Amino acid sequence: xxxxxxxxxxxxxxxxxxxxxxxxxxxxxxxxxxxxxxxxxxxxxxxxxxxxxxxxxxxxxxxxxxxxxxxxxxxxxxxxxxxxxxxxxxxxxxxxxxxxxxxxxxxxxxxxxxxxxxxxxxxxxxxxxxxxxxxxxxxxxxxxxxxxxxxxxxxxxxxxxxxxxxxxxxxxxxxxxxxxxxxxxxxxxxxxxxxxxxxxxxxxxxxxxxxxxxxxxxxxxxxxxxxxxxxxxxxxxxxxxxxxxxxxxxxxxxxxxxxxxxxxxxxxxxxxxxxxxxxxxxxxxxxxxxxxxxxxxxxxxxxxxxxxxxxxxxxxxxxxxxxxxxxxxxxxxxxxxxxxxxxxxxxxxxxxxxxxxxxxxxxxxxxxxxxxxxxxxxxxxxxxxxxxxxxxxxxxxxxxxxxxxxxxxxxxxxxxxxxxxxxxxxxxxxxxxxxxxxxxxxxxxxxxxxxxxxxxxxxxxxxxxxxxxxxxxxxxxxxxxxxxxxxxxxxxxxxxxxxxxxxxxxxxxxxxxxxxxxxxxxxxxxxxxxxxxxxxxxxxxxxxxxxxxxxxxxxxxxxxxxxxxxxxxxxxxxxxxxxxxxxxxxxxxxxxxxxxxxxxxxxxxxxxxxxxxxxxxxxxxxxxxxxxxxxxxxxxxxxxxxxxxxxxxxxxxxxxxxxxxxxxxxxx
Amino acid sequence: xxxxxxxxxxxxxxxxxxxxxxxxxxxxxxxxxxxxxxxxxxxxxxxxxxxxxxxxxxxxxxxxxxxxxxxxxxxxxxxxxxxxxxxxxxxxxxxxxxxxxxxxxx
Amino acid sequence: xxxxxxxxxxxxxxxxxxxxxxxxxxxxxxxxxxxxxxxxxxxxxxxxxxxxxxxxxxxxxxxxxxxxxxxxxxxxxxxxxxxxxxxxxxxxxxxxxxxxxxxxxxxxxxxxxxxxxxxxxxxxxxxxxxxxxxxxxxxxxxxxxxxxxxxxxxxxxxxxxxxxxx
Numbered sequence: 001x002x003x004x005x006x007x008x009x010x011x012x013x014x015x016x017x018x019x020x021x022x023x024x025x026x027x028x029x030x031x032x033x034x035x036x037x038x039x040x041x042x043x044x045x046x047x048x049x050x051x052x053x054x055x056x057x058x059x060x061x062x063x064x065x066x067x068x069x070x071x072x073x074x075x076x077x078x079x080x081x082x083x084x085x086x087x088x089x090x091x092x093x094x095x096x097x098x099x100x101x102x103x104x105x106x107x108x109x110x111x112x113x114x115x116x117x118x119x120x121x122x123x124x125x126x127x128x129x130x131x132x133x134x135x136x137x138x139x140x141x142x143x144x145x146x147x148x149x150x151x152x153x154x155x156x157x158x159x160x161x162x163x164x165x166x167x168x169x170x171x172x173x174x175x176x177x178x179x180x181x182x183x184x185x186x187x188x189x190x191x192x193x194x195x196x197x198x199x200x201x202x203x204x205x206x207x208x209x210x211x212x213x214x215x216x217x218x219x220x221x222x223x224x225x226x227x228x229x230x231x232x233x234x235x236x237x238x239x240x241x242x243x244x245x246x247x248x249x250x251x252x253x254x255x256x257x258x259x260x261x262x263x264x265x266x267x268x269x270x271x272x273x274x275x276x277x278x279x280x281x282x283x284x285x286x287x288x289x290x291x292x293x294x295x296x297x298x299x300x301x302x303x304x305x306x307x308x309x310x311x312x313x314x315x316x317x318x319x320x321x322x323x324x325x326x327x328x329x330x331x332x333x334x335x336x337x338x339x340x341x342x343x344x345x346x347x348x349x350x351x352x353x354x355x356x357x358x359x360x361x362x363x364x365x366x367x368x369x370x371x372x373x374x375x376x377x378x379x380x381x382x383x384x385x386x387x388x389x390x391x392x393x394x395x396x397x398x399x400x401x402x403x404x405x406x407x408x409x410x411x412x413x414x415x416x417x418x419x420x421x422x423x424x425x426x427x428x429x430x431x432x433x434x435x436x437x438x439x440x441x442x443x444x445x446x447x448x449x450x451x452x453x454x455x456x457x458x459x460x461x462x463x464x465x466x467x468x469x470x471x472x473x474x475x476x477x478x479x480x481x482x483x484x485x486x487x488x489x490x491x492x493x494x495x496x497x498x499x500x501x502x503x504x505x506x507x508x509x510x511x512x513x514x515x516x517x518x519x520x521x522x523x524x525x526x527x528x529x530x531x532x533x534x535x536x537x538x539x540x541x542x543x544x545x546x547x548x549x550x551x552x553x554x555x556x557x558x559x560x561x562x563x564x565x566x567x568x569x570x571x572x573x574x575x576x577x578x579x580x581x582x583x584x585x586x587x588x589x590x591x592x593x594x595x596x597x598x599x600x601x602x603x604x605x606x607x608x609x610x611x612x613x614x615x616x617x618x619x620x621x622x623x624x625x626x627x628x629x630x631x632x633x634x635x636x637x638x639x640x641x642x643x644x645x646x647x648x649x650x651x652x653x654x655x656x657x658x659x660x661x662x663x664x665x666x667x668x
Numbered sequence: 669x670x671x672x673x674x675x676x677x678x679x680x681x682x683x684x685x686x687x688x689x690x691x692x693x694x695x696x697x698x699x700x701x702x703x704x705x706x707x708x709x710x711x712x713x714x715x716x717x718x719x720x721x722x723x724x725x726x727x728x729x730x731x732x733x734x735x736x737x738x739x740x741x742x743x744x745x746x747x748x749x750x751x752x753x754x755x756x757x758x759x760x761x762x763x764x765x766x767x768x769x770x771x772x773x774x
Numbered sequence: 775x776x777x778x779x780x781x782x783x784x785x786x787x788x789x790x791x792x793x794x795x796x797x798x799x800x801x802x803x804x805x806x807x808x809x810x811x812x813x814x815x816x817x818x819x820x821x822x823x824x825x826x827x828x829x830x831x832x833x834x835x836x837x838x839x840x841x842x843x844x845x846x847x848x849x850x851x852x853x854x855x856x857x858x859x860x861x862x863x864x865x866x867x868x869x870x871x872x873x874x875x876x877x878x879x880x881x882x883x884x885x886x887x888x889x890x891x892x893x894x895x896x897x898x899x900x901x902x903x904x905x906x907x908x909x910x911x912x913x914x915x916x917x918x919x920x921x922x923x924x925x926x927x928x929x930x931x932x933x934x935x936x937x938x939x940x
Contacts, residue, residue, distance in 0.1 A: 640772070641770055642769070642770030642771055642772040643766065643767065643769070643770050644702070644766055644769070645693070645694055645695075645702070645766055645860060645866070648693060648694055648702075649694055649865065649866060649869050652690060652694065652869045652870070652872075652873055653869055653872075655873065656869070656872050656873055656876050659876045659877070659880065660876055663876070663879065663880050663883065667883060673885060674779075676881055676882070676885050677779075677780075677783075678816075678820070679881045680878060680881055681783045681786070681787065681816075683874055683877035683878055683881065684787055684874065685786065685787065685790050685809075686873070686874070686877065687870045687871065687873050687874035687877070688787070688790045688791055688794055688870070689790065689794075690869070690870045690873055691794055691866060691867055691870035691871075692793065692794030694865075694866030694867075694869060694870060695794075695859050695860055695863040695866035695867060696794065696858060696859060696860070697857070697858055697859065697860050698799055698858065700799060700841065700844050700845055700848065701793075701794070701799065701802055701858075703841070703844075704793055704794075704802060704803070704806050704841060705793075705794065707806065707833075707837060707841075708790050708793065708794075708806065708809065711809070711810065711813050711829075711833070714813070714817075714825070714829075715813060715816060715817075718816075718817055718820050718822045718825055719820060721820075721822065722820045722821060722822065722894075722895070728895060728897075730897065730901065730902065730905045732822075733822055733824065733825055733897070733902065734902075734905060734906070734910050734913070736817075736822070736825045737824070737825060737828055737902075738910075738913055738917055740825075740828050740829060740832050740833065741832070741917050741920075741921065742917060742920060743832075743833075743837070744832045744833070744836055744837055745920055745921050745924035745925075746924070747837045747840055747841070748840060748924055748925075748928050749924050749927050749928055749931075751840055751841065751843070751844040752927070752928040752931040752932060753931065754844055754848065755844060755847050755848060755931075755932075756931050758847070758848040758849075764848050766860070767860055767861070
């Protein structure tokens with residue numbers, strides 16, 4: 001954040017300084033986060049549940065206080081490492097991508113600000129501090145999406161993002177206020193008195209509100225509304241695809257890896273609240289579910305499928321990835337709802353890496369194709385951009401959940417496993433269908449972009465090293481992270497829950513696990529196969545309709561037009577709001593304006609009255625008085641008639657009077 | 669008319685003279701006669717002084733006499749200057765009539 | 775007070791009256807010189823010899839002449855039309871009577887306090903000279919200054935006069 005502040009003061013031409021400052025400060029943050037992570041790791045290795053907090057009072061009003069604080073526990077530790085690491089790679093990438101842009105320094109200023117705010121969200125121990133950083137993240141997202149503000153579509157997209165997330169934030173704030181009112185504290189953990197700890201939660205469970213929800217459940221739903229806005233769940237997902245108007249590094253950082261993950265992180269953070277009432281068995285896994293978690297699960301699953309369906313019919317390379325993000329976020333939410341913090345968070349971490357990889361790869365492709373973004377105008381880039389192709393393919397396979405080697409498989413499988421073991425199987429089937437679609441549309445995208453022959457205008461070229469090296473690093477992690485989440489060695493889950501995790505192949509032997517793995521593998525391979533069969537090495541010309549479009553035209557049209565959600569909103573909410581604004585304007589102009597005019601007129605009247613009084617009464621009176629004085633002066637002037645004898649007489653008279661007085665007084 | 673105190677007699681005479689002089693100064697038209705009246709008044713005052721000196725407690729102090737002498741001298745000077753002024757006014761206004769001399773009218 | 779004194783007093787008063795009442799200005803001047811002379815005699819009767827002689831010298835000898843000169847220079851010998859008394863002579867007379875009344879009242883009211891007879895003081899001219907240069911030297915000098923100023927003033931007035939009529 002300091003870097004952001006300093007860069008804001010720098011002038012535009014100082015690019016190297018700005019970039020260095022941003023990357024340097026984020027590097028320092030990375031170091032610090034690694035140290036913290038190591039600390040937590042050491043604590044975990046010693047079988048200690050590490051949770052350190054630093055709290056302080058910010059405002060005191062009456063008898064209650066608003067506290068702020070920071071927390072370091074396994075959850076926040078992994079998040080800060082992920083944010084710093086992925087962020088650092090994206091920052092380095094941006095120096096290459098934005099090299100032609102003239103607003104280079106402003107970009108890095110905003111990036112630094114965003115990184116600071118995101119880290120604030122992650123390590124906050126207080127709901128208030130989290131909310132403040134949450135809003136700051138929203139603000140920087142607005143600034144970055146509308147970075148090229150001269151484009152009207154970019155400005156509109158930024159506004160849309162901000163307003164949509166605002167809707168969610170209102171509910172979030174209501175939840176915060178309610179929680180504060182109920183528990184009296186905003187801190188999560190406060191040596192037993194925090195709002196996420198047993199004492200407060202027990203209190204929340206005893207009260208009930210509408211629909212038979214407990215207060216805990218109701219607050220949890222309100223907070224989820226905020227997360228839904230930020231993470232693009234149905235129905236507040238409409239801003240995410242439009243947010244692709246921003247530069248690609250922005251899309252990678254914010255809308256793949258970090259900001260949208262903030263919503264998921266929030267749910268993970270308040271998980272004790274949402275899961276209050278479920279007895280936790282000692283393995284840390286969830287046995288039952290609450291109303292709040294059920295809602296989370298269904299919303300997540302529905303989003304996953306909805307977005308995946310739309311992604312199938314998109315032609316903009318970034319938009320496909322955007323809808324993919326929405327879909328994967330749905331997976332994460334479902335994972336949280338079904339399997340607990342560890343399951344959802346694992347997918348979040350792996351998704352951060354391979355989605356960032358995919359976005360950066362898309363950026364590389366766009367850069368190489370001279371700012372072309374329509375996949376129908378690309379093709380055959382496998383030969384022209386080999387490094388990009390290789391990393392992109394790894395990312396795509398990870399996203400699809402290609403079996404065994406890629407982290408995506410393990411994380412997605414964790415979610416599917418949790419879904420399968422749930423009481424209702426509906427989410428499971430939805431998620432499996434979503435996996436099929438994911439594999440399908442990613443294959444479609446890859447074959448359009450990299451296979452076939454080139455359909456673009458100019459020749460494509462590979463991107464500079466500063467852009468491809470981060471791609472390679474991310475690709476490595478896309479594979480490697482899978483290792484920590486396999487059933488053979490559930491390190492991640494154990495780490496988050498504070499237990500030990502031995503490596504044992506017996507993990508694979510759990511009943512039903514093998515069947516699940518095989519099922520999901522088949523689904524993925526089916527999806528890839530379908531995609532290859534339909535799109536394979538063929539490269540239809542841009543003007544030709546898509547294969548599926550020929551098959552089912554109006555279904556295709558509906559999917560391509562995003563299932564008309566935006567239009568629906570436009571007709572209902574926005575139209576209403578515009579009408580309301582017009583009414584308010586009329587009111588303002590007519591009623592209040594009329595009152596103001598009336599008051600003004602009265603004042604004018606008063607002023608006129610004053611003027612009349614002044615002219616005739618005051619001035620006239622004053623003039624009259626002066627006249628009188630003049631005339632009396634004239635009278636007195638007659639004494640001065642210039643005649644000596646007259647003066648002498650007066651002297652004599654005065655002398656008589658004086659003498660008389662003297663004699664009289666001396667006599668008496 | 670026998671007055672018990674000679675001093676009182678002299679004082680009354682002086683008062684009479686003073687009144688006569690004042691009457692002349694106040695009623696006559698001619699400016700020179702006003703000055704004559706003023707000289708009479710001054711003389712009456714001198715008589716007063718001498719009378720008090722003669723019948724007063726300390727005649728050896730010569731106060732009254734001195735005052736009268738000085739008064740005579742000053743009166744002479746004043747008469748000279750006053751008459752000079754009257755002549756000057758006559759040259760301007762061609763008259764010594766006081767009723768017509770109201771140029772200092774306010 | 776001896777009968778001679780009364781006579782001289784009556785003469786003085788008559789002279790004064792005449793000075794005020796007569797129509798001819800020159801006659802007024804002569805009458806006022808008689809009044810001056812009478813006053814000088816009164817001074818002598820009061821054993822103020824120096825004052826009496828000074829009175830004769832200055833008043834009769836100089837002031838009266840001066841008055842006559844002024845009358846001559848301003849054609850005062852002509853009898854003006856419209857009367858010698860001003861229009862409001864009665865008011866003046868009343869005021870003068872009033873003054874006399876007050877003064878007489880003061881004298882008569884305090885008549886008991888006045889001494890009746892005292893011895894005549896023996897005052898020589900040498901005494902007067904000593905006093906003038908001793909105790910009264912300051913007034914002497916001031917009067918000298920005053921006389922000088924008056925002389926110069928009169929000359930200036932006359933000088934301007936002469937230039938203008940030329």
